[in-house]
Amino acid sequence: MRSKGFSLTAEQLALSEARRAKKAAVASVTTPLVDQVKGRIVERNWIHLKAADDIPDGHRVKILTWNLLAQCLVRRELFPNSNCLKAAQREHMLYREILLQNADILCLQEVDRLEKLLPVLKSAGYAHRYAAGPNKKHGCLIAFKKDLYEEVGLKLILYDEQNVRATDGKGVNLHGGTFRTRNIGHIVALKHSQREEGVIIATTHLFWHPKYVYEKARQAAILKREVVQFKCSIGNGDWPCIISGDFNFTPDDPVYSLVVGDPVLSVQEEKLNSSYVVHTTIDPTVAAGASKVDENDEEGADPDKVITNARAAQPADGLLSLSELIDLFSDPPLKSAYDIGLREYMESLDESNKPTRTFGDRVTIPSSRRGRYEPEWSSYTFYWKLVLDYIFILDAPGGQSTITGVLSGHRTEELEPGLPQLGVCGSDHVSLCVEIVFTRT
Template sequence: MKPSTLVRTLLMASSSSKRSVSLTPEQIALSEARKAKRLKQQQEKASLPQNQEQGNVLSRPWLQLEHTRNVDGANRVRIFTWNLLAQCLVRRELFPTSDCLKAAQREHMLYRELVAQEADILCLQEVDRLEKLLPVLEKAGYSYCYASGPRKKHGCLIAFKKDSYQELDTRLVHYDDEEIRSEGSEIARRGSSFRTKNIGHIVALKNKQSDFGLIVATTHLFWHPRYTYERARQAGILKREVVKFRDTLNRGRWPCIISGGEYATNCQFAFQRTLLSDFNFAPDDAAYSLVTGDPLLPSQIDYLKTSQVVHATIDPSVTPDPAKAITQDENEEEADPDRTITNARPAAASDGLLSPTELHDLFASSGPPLKSAYDIGMRNFTESNNAESVPLFGNRVDLQPDRHGAYEPQWTSYTHYWKTVLDYIFVIDSSSRSSVTGLLVPPKTEDLEPGLPRKGVCGSDHVSLSADLLFST
């Protein structure tokens, strides 16, 4: 038999064999069930808005504070702050329990949560992938102003409803370059312990429908848990520069002149100062006490003193730790997992680091303490309603009753390795008095287990905060 004839014969036999195979009733039923399931999934997917499945997040109610809801002639502002967890910082080893670390898994959750509260002003930290985020903000009716530190792959963004507000001016604060004393060498005048490349981002906004205005600042302070001093220094600088920015506007750089927190010419702007940030310190930290005007506790002073070091980024003569080589990204959050101070030496007097007393003076010299929207709002609500359903920081950490911080959310960052409070909405009143009229209720611990980011819960490792503020004269 010829080879070609043999091939044709084999093919015909194979075809005949295939035709002779018949499915059992059970196999036919299983095949039909699979087809029906696929069809149902396709129909359900087609009936949902685009990307809705990927964008589901935990639903969180608002807490309305009845005793301050109705005030005539006042200005109301909804503020939203959130650390988005920059994609460039995501590492699987940092989030072993997360089920959504890829950008495509997280981004629609982030976008939905950003616009869901319909806030007037958004303050965002760890912002990257601007080519994806900015169109979402524009579609939702926001204008924005973005800034980042030198050679940083992520930054801070302030967005505002473009139909309601207009940007008047901005100020970018480079903490590494700011001085905290007038005498001594350049290094001593800065009094820094670490060149971190962190920034403070400040924007002046005016309401288009009235004479009301806001100065809004957001920041992402140095993350390292052991560098308590450097975080306190940066927070003090930010408060000082926000007030200085207001005072600069008061000297006539704008069409109107500010006086005692107000502009007074043919029109009058009542400017408030609002700081919304990832401060990277907890309510029992020394920096929080300095920000809110509480006296420092002995334990907080001890933490400040042990963190008064000078890193090799300030003094290149520091001998590096062989086990901890200095890297370009050492100041990023994924670095130094041991959470210890390395590549640094104890500070000397010539380095100019501020003593605890001098740190207190840095904060006090720029005006009254900051007020936390959550700490004040939840304190008032709890005392008026005897409420115990909202999870608070004071439920798990014992704070003295005369100190601030117990009524902050129980968690604002919750992952497998770290669970803490790092995010706040702070307000400095001017001539108008601020009241907290509503708060976005923080999630409960069971909602956050086994750690963020988590599908259907939150696309970041941080929890978003939002507050309704009322400013009355």
Template sequence: MSSQRRRKQFQPTPEQTALAEHRKAKKQQIITDASQLQSVAERNHTIPPIAQRVWLPVHPPSRVQGCQIIKICTWNLLAQCLIRRDLFPTSDCLKAAQREHMLYYELLEVDADIICLQEVDRLEKLLPILEKAGYAHHYAAGPGKKHGCLIAFKKKLYNVLASRPVEYDTQEIRSDGNENARRGRSFTTRNIGSLILLESKIKENDGILVATTHLFWHPKQAAILFREVLKFRNDACCEGWPCIVGGDFNFAPDDPVYSLIVGDHLLPEQEERLTTSQVVHISVDPTGIPTIGTDEENEEGLDPDKFIINARPATCTDGLLSLTELVDVFSRLPQIKSVYDEGLGGIEAINRPRTFGHRVPISLTRRGRNEPEYTSYTHYWKTVLDYLFVLDPGDRPSKVIELLAPHKEETLKPGLPQKGVCSSDHILLAAIVCWEDPLH
């Protein structure tokens, strides 16, 4: 009897056969879509589906031998699951079918070695495109979120040595008090940072730490991110590797958090602005009585990653970092540089495109004035939110070789996303950066 059972072959039912055929056809369609979208640049070479941008030379490397040269980009894709018509009343390409070919074209046209993406969803469409273009990837999302952060890298250049997610809501910022006080939470955001160590396939014992994030506007999250970046690098004994942190930080260059990151002292008006973050949202303390904002005040265009409503003033038992503590946390970090602020600042003024400092007064002695004029431009908000930051090894300072030129404001009107311009409400940032080997 047992011998007969072994000889008996499995016979699928008609329903199972049909299901298998359906899955096979769906997989083949994904591959076909990837192939078609991969070649969109060639098919539409004469009429690009996006506004064209040029690369700006900044500091040509003095030599190539002994240099670690990386082309990297960061981009908030605008997750399809987050799109609402009322947030983008002037946009003409909010449906996936209208946007995605533009998105893939722009990603592939940059030809970056490393790609940092935020608000990534519809992975079943994106991943085949990246795979066909020669990229591997690492994806991470906050608990319960339908979109996340993705780091892609050219398979011929790197291997993943290690990865680490950072859930901001669960990170501790002090050792005393109860759990809430140790975490010092102001808001339950479910936001994360995604960190990976990429080992070079070209040069032995060389590599780079890459981090990407989509921050909630709050200084604590930025402090945690850079703290964990350094800890991750040190834990892996890779102190000689540079770090690049790209993402949507949800603060502008004149914001106190930006100043804290790049090492500028806080201005009095920035200190006053930080006091507005000393609140506890109802998502952390449901028993609290909302005193700042109401649901009715959540008007069109109000971005939940930049504004806190339904919150109460914080007390000392909530554990939020004081102004003095915040300054102390950031002061312990090594020098952090913005690639675009350094790069655009290194271009002669006569050749330099308009920057953030052209429309917002920032002292010549302070950093941030040379960030792009805009990195997010919609009907309701027009600002700078996206950055590429670098942390150099002590003996290998970075040099910006080239930058992808920011869009001019007239190109972005009346607001992104826009057919023939850009598929997201954010602008892709890209740069070529090098670190020279001190031994050469």
């Protein structure tokens, strides 16, 4: 039986269709992933180190590295004067800064809340790889523009499981470690989609404790060794490497000198020697001290803590001597993109016309040594004000790299009274970004 409903007029049909179209339009509008108001930060200038005519033709890559300050590590007592410690206060500042430079490759440390970050990266055209140490709630992430690069290799390095000595059957601990840190190195091999070449990208977050100098030297040496072995194992031994991250050592530290191939000074050697200990996380028989620093401590704990709950190292512990560490780092040394790139540029400028301040403007380093032209700060809080983050380069055999541009540092007054701060920076670390051109000779 035919229903006896009323028929709609042409005007009513048109109105109904307009309402449906309006609902569909509203439904299609999504909330922006990055809120520009909540994401307000202090923007920094890009420093062009080379004139356009002086930039060589080669594989050009722009890379950004940044420690995001994992939300799971935020504690009010560490950042007493910060006004944005809640995730909702910081997250859009983080997203804005990550995307602002439009880097080809991102190396991020202390990454958590992946369910929030990954959609932002995906919307900006990035693919990614994430890795974390055992039972850690934050990790390291490498992201790359998927229209520029294809992943062709991947490796995770667990520093606690790595040997620094060859098997010799003499009962010596081959790991040669001082502390089970659960820190990692994360490596990705990327082939350029438009060139018959690629690049090996590694990022890391070394052990935070300022007194464990030897352990950081051990981890940095392992990372360099594993990067070189990895690129050869996948048949790309002629590719250059970029190794960036939060290394937790300063430019005047003995580990920095080892990394870049500078002689280790006597004062640096003393600092290294005082860290030849074995913590209870390696040797459980070590008697417990009154104050403990254990494997659950994270970067950001009180940097003035001394070594506790540890004993002096013995020959059987397998720790490397200074000469053995130098051999493990071996030639060629790594090059720091900021230190190399800014040195020639800044030295050519008038003292009153420098576009950014560097580490050497506040800490005396002889001109014959490296490190003077690292950023003035890469971490700035109420309790610590340091340079801890770097972008290192290992040129391909027969190749060379040219630093064509860097992101300038913050002015110190912008960072007061300490990061993170609303409208300034959403992390306790400052992002670094460089553009590099790789050429073959």
